Amino acid sequence: MDCSIYVHIPFCESKCFYCAFASFSNIENEQKKYFENLEKEIKRDKHTANIKSIYIGGGTPSFVDCNYIKKILDLLMKKYDVDKNAEITIEVNPNSINESKLTFYKKIGINRLSIGVQSLNNLQLKRIGRLHNKKQAINCIKLAKKVGFKNISCDLLLGLEKENFWLLKKSLRPLMKNVTHLSCYMLQVEDNTKLKDLIEKKQIILPNEDEVVNDYQRVIKYLNKHGFKQYEISNFAKEGFECKHNLNYWARGNYLGFGLAAHSFVGNKRWANAKTFDNYYKGIKELEEVLTKQQIIEEIIMLGLRCDLGVDLDKLKKLGYDIQKNPNFNYLLENNILVKNKNIINLLPKYYGVSNMIIEKLLN
Ligand SMILES: C[S@@+](CC[C@H](N)C(=O)[O-])C[C@H]1O[C@@H](n2cnc3c(N)ncnc32)[C@H](O)[C@@H]1O
Ligand code: SF4
Numbered sequence: 001m002d003c004s005i006y007v008h009i010p011f012c013e014s015k016c017f018y019c020a021f022a023s024f025s026n027i028e029n030e031q032k033k034y035f036e037n038l039e040k041e042i043k044r045d046k047h048t049a050n051i052k053s054i055y056i057g058g059g060t061p062s063f064v065d066c067n068y069i070k071k072i073l074d075l076l077m078k079k080y081d082v083d084k085n086a087e088i089t090i091e092v093n094p095n096s097i098n099e100s101k102l103t104f105y106k107k108i109g110i111n112r113l114s115i116g117v118q119s120l121n122n123l124q125l126k127r128i129g130r131l132h133n134k135k136q137a138i139n140c141i142k143l144a145k146k147v148g149f150k151n152i153s154c155d156l157l158l159g160l161e162k163e164n165f166w167l168l169k170k171s172l173r174p175l176m177k178n179v180t181h182l183s184c185y186m187l188q189v190e191d192n193t194k195l196k197d198l199i200e201k202k203q204i205i206l207p208n209e210d211e212v213v214n215d216y217q218r219v220i221k222y223l224n225k226h227g228f229k230q231y232e233i234s235n236f237a238k239e240g241f242e243c244k245h246n247l248n249y250w251a252r253g254n255y256l257g258f259g260l261a262a263h264s265f266v267g268n269k270r271w272a273n274a275k276t277f278d279n280y281y282k283g284i285k286e287l288e289e290v291l292t293k294q295q296i297i298e299e300i301i302m303l304g305l306r307c308d309l310g311v312d313l314d315k316l317k318k319l320g321y322d323i324q325k326n327p328n329f330n331y332l333l334e335n336n337i338l339v340k341n342k343n344i345i346n347l348l349p350k351y352y353g354v355s356n357m358i359i360e361k362l363l364n
Contacts, residue, residue, distance in 0.1 A: 001266070003049035004248045005080070007038070007072055008259030009058040013096055017129040017198065018157075020190035022261035022275050023059040030277060034260070035068045037281050041258050041273075042075050047266065049256065051080045053087040053245035057114075062092035066104045073108055087112055087151075087244040094132035094140040102147045112151040112243075113144050114183070120171035124160045127204065129194065134171075141178050151241060153181035158219065159212040160187060168215070169222060176226050180241035184219060185234050186212055213353060220349075232307035233352045250303045261286070268296060297321045301362055306355050310346035328361040 011031060012023045024030075054076060061069060069090065076082065089112040090105055105113075117137045119125050125133060132140075137154075144152050154175055175182065187206070189196050198204040207215075220230055228236035232250065235243065248255060257264045260280040263272045272287040274280045291299070297319050304311035316323050323329055323345075332338040337358065338345050347355055 001047070001049055001254050002052055003047070003080075003266075004053040004055070004245050004253065004255040005049075005051055005076060006245075006255060006257040006259075006262055007054070007056045007076075008257065008262040009056060009061040009064055009069075010034070010260045011063050012058065012060045013063050013093075013131055014129065015194070017127075017194040018187060018190065020193055021059070031064055031068070033281070034277065035064075035071070038072060038259055039075060041283075042072070042079060045079075045256065045258075047256060049080050049254070051076070051082040051086055052253075053248060054082070054089070055245045056088075056090040056110075058091055060093045060096060060116075061090050062101060063096045066101055069105070070108045073110070077109070089114055089153075089243070089245060091116065092140065094136040095130075097140050097143070099143050099147060102143055102149070106147050106149065111149070112153065113149050114153045114155060115140055115144070115179075117141075117154040117175070118157045119160060120175075121160075121167070128157070128160060138174060141175070145178060151181070152179040153183060153243065154179050156182060156184045157187050158184055158216055159207060162207040162211045163215045165215070165218055168219070172219070172222065176223070176228060181235070181237045181243060182223065182228060183235050184216070184223075186216060216353070230349045230352070233355065235307075247307075247309065250307045251309055252299060252303060263287075293319055298363060302359050305345075305347040305359055305362075306352060308346065308349075310341075310344040313343045313345060323362060326362055332358065332361070 008022065010023050011027070012025045014025045015023065054073070056069060056072070073088070088110045090110050091114045093116045102113075115137070118128070118130055120134045120137060122133045141152060141154070189199060189206070195204065199206065223236045224230060227238055229239065230236050231242050232246070235246065237243070252265070254266045255264060256266070257273070259273065260277065261273055261275045263270065268291040270287065270289050270291065271285050274282075274284040274286050297316060300316060301311055301323070311323070313323060329338070333340060336348065337351050338347060347358060351358060
């Protein structure tokens with residue numbers, strides 16, 4: 001089967017104030033045991049797969065010893081049939097990277113970097129607990145290019161404050177000139193994070209939602225105008241640099257996830273590893289489910305309408321749902337909110353921001 005692989009590295013140098021991902025700091029002595037168990041988990045896997053993409057994410061993969069990454073990648077290459085053109089990504093943070101690590105990654109076959117820039121405003125970075133500054137972020141991109149990476153993505157966060165668009169453009173320019181892909185996320189205030197605590201204590205005041213949406217619309221226009229096409233709600237790429245790994249998620253392709261809290265999806269079966277080290281080591285699953293027909297229909301619509309893959313009407317029909325009979329469908333089509341090309345419908349990107357509302361209408 002064609003498949004992608006996700007490997008989770010749950011270690012970080014420190015925990016950012018907004019982050020609710022399965023990632024932990026100050027537990028460096030756990031790393032050896034974790035990687036031993038990760039290897040065991042991969043060795044135990046029974047799937048035969050032709051691998052189109054590998055994504056080493058976290059946490060902060062660049063924070064751990066490079067040799068751990070090499071060992072895992074070597075094992076995956078040996079065990080599975082990995083395409084020679086497979087997209088192999090690693091997430092790196094500007095404060096835990098240097099030229100020799102980047103050279104090492106390149107040498108072991110990694111061909112795409114996802115750099116956690118988040119912001120190029122030093123005050124904003126400090127306010128959210130990031131350990132790097134603007135200079136380190138720019139330097140990381142420069143080094144990545146120097147060692148020969150051609151496919152570089154940066155993560156950005158919007159909504160940290162009401163943006164001065166002139167300053168934001170000034171920040172975006174050096175990124176657009178040097179990278180091929182940008183993921184721009186609107187900051188979410190998650191439960192059990194330091195950010196939530198700071199907001200409750202009124203020590204951080206975030207802009208209101210309308211202000212953030214307004215900033216986001218301007219960013220989208222600006223990026224589109226400069227050759228970064230929005231191909232999913234939060235993702236922008238130069239032509240040909242769309243992330244294959246994420247496209248496979250949105251197309252509901254197969255993926256195997258290894259490591260703490262990692263999710264897998266094969267056929268219509270989904271499972272997820274435990275979120276604590278002890279339970280992960282014991283092989284306990286946090287989730288195991290076979291999707292129902294209704295869940296599959298909902299996923300096809302939800303994932304397809306949020307990116308430029310769109311929704312295949314025939315696929316839905318085969319599952320027993322003729323979306324064209326939905327009373328809202330024609331209204332959305334006639335008002336150019338949805339566009340139909342042969343059997344594929346797409347949501348116009350300018351409506352991505354309200355996609356939840358539209359999707360709900362199509363599921364009624
Ligand atoms: C799983 S994190 C790992 C990346 C890497 N460790 C880093 O921090 O740069 C992937 C991305 O999710 C985004 N993210 C994390 N928490 C978020 C939140 N509360 N709201 C919006 N985006 C968030 C950040 O942009 C981050 O780069
Ligand atoms: S945002 Fe990245 S570096 Fe920060 S705590 Fe989360 S995973 Fe770690």
